[in-house]
Amino acid sequence: MNLKIAAIAGDGIGPEVLSEALQALRLLCDQEGVDLSVDEFPFGADHYLSTGELLPDAFVGRVRDDYHAVLFGAVGDPRIRDDAYGRGILLRLRQELDLYVNYRPYAFRALNGLFREQLLDCVVFRENTEDVYTASGGLLSRGGRNVLAIENAIFTREAVERIVRCAFRHAATEGRRSVMLCDKGNAMKFAGALWREVFRDVAAEHPGIEARHMYIDAACMELVRDPGRFDVVVASNLFGDILSDLAAQMAGGIGFSPSANRNPDHPHFLGLYEPVHGSAPDIAGQGLANPAGALLSVALLLRDHGLKTAHDRMVQAVTATVASGLRTRDAGGQASTAAFGAAVRRQLSA
Structure with a gap:
């Protein structure tokens, strides 16, 4: 089985959380015997400010025809005030690829108890x-x-x-x-x-x-x-x-929330997978971002590719990491982005 991914880190904390997601994805694919290839693309604020280009016109068709999925970080930069910037990347991909399903699951039980007794x-x-x-x-x-x-x-x-x-x-x-x-x-x-x-x-x-x-x-x-x-x-x-x-x-905070943008009718392209948090420019580059949403988005991607066992293992690894007490600051802990990602990979390798 092969899996070809287009990765767009984007802005703010996007590169940080996507780095952890890709490391975990590579580990899982290696463990599951999946031939993974990842092509990383620079589209985001830096690229736009230096070239004036949002997405090349041919890129959307290329993604649909040549890749199984897009793994996305975040979009948004305070240097760009025009709302058309965000629409020209993320919304354009959703609409031109006709990704009419935005699927968001909320069953992260390890954190529910921090906020209330009843489970969501x-x-x-x-x-x-x-x-x-x-x-x-x-x-x-x-x-x-x-x-x-x-x-x-x-x-x-x-x-x-x-x-x-x-x-x-x-x-x-x-x-x-x-x-x-x-x-x-x-x-x-x-x-x-x-x-x-x-x-x-x-x-x-x-x-x-x-x-x-x-x-x-x-x-x-x-x-x-x-x-x-x-x-x-x-x-x-x-x-x-x-x-x-x-x-x-x-369910514990937006940092834990994954999403899948899908068109179930497409024969080859699975969709665009992304954490639903924003680019959080105020904490970018400081190692404070929570990568759980990006990691759980990878889990959704793997499930949609027919790798249900890999999906379950990723969810269990993130859940076990949080349950162990290791959490980023948004969840009341002190762990860095990299430390949380490393802990999840240790769970996957255990």
């Missing part, structure tokens, strides 16, 4: 290509302070249906008990009607799975009050973004 064990399916992330809208100035801002939320039935189907399919194959739609249909009349109609239609095809609904504001409150109510969650791009970050904090 849920997965969020976030639609990844539409909503307000399409940059549809504009500013209309009527002179002076009279400015009108329009931000269009775009939804198509095709996009809504395929993400809802993915959520129910996951629940069915993984033995999950329920799928919850989180929306704001009482305020977003037309989008709400579309999401609910699709949700009802797909739910009818899965009578053994409980179909549930909750408004996004109520869902945020209930996630804090009673996390055990949440199993599989499906939501639009914006609401999924908000809810999944809250779930990350409930």
Whole structure:
């Protein structure tokens, strides 16, 4: 078996966490007999500021055709104020590769006890290509302070249906008990009607799975009050973004949160895997970043490549490292990025 990865470290703490992720990936692939090749690309703030280039036009097609996956660090640099910078790298890859599933699991049990007695064990399916992330809208100035801002939320039935189907399919194959739609249909009349109609239609095809609904504001409150109510969650791009970050904090902190951006219909390219934390420029280069999210993103990549045993071993190694008391500062410890990564590799080699 072979595995070919395009690695983009990006900005801030991205290079630090991606270094640990790649070291662990190489170790696991060596142990599992996987022929791994990694090509590292320089795309990020330094490259942009020196060349004016975000991503070469041919790069997206090359990634889709020549690689199994992209492993990504982080994007964002205080030297670049234009929001188009971040959209031109990460969002472009998501949209042009049609990675319509943003999959985020939250079951990191070793840290749950630091925050509450109840365990959180849920997965969020976030639609990844539409909503307000399409940059549809504009500013209309009527002179002076009279400015009108329009931000269009775009939804198509095709996009809504395929993400809802993915959520129910996951629940069915993984033995999950329920799928919850989180929306704001009482305020977003037309989008709400579309999401609910699709949700009802797909739910009818899965009578053994409980179909549930909750408004996004109520869902945020209930996630804090009673996390055990949440199993599989499906939501639009914006609401999924908000809810999944809250779930990350409930599960121990955003530094532990992995994600997979996928298109399950693609025959070769698995997707883009990344920790969901930002570039954290204030701590970059200091060895303070938590690499767990990047390590667990590698676990998702391995699982999607058919390496379930390697996935489980990575999750167990990260969990055991945290349970041993070795933690980075965001989790109440003093371990450096490199020390945490080395400890995980020792667990993998034990």
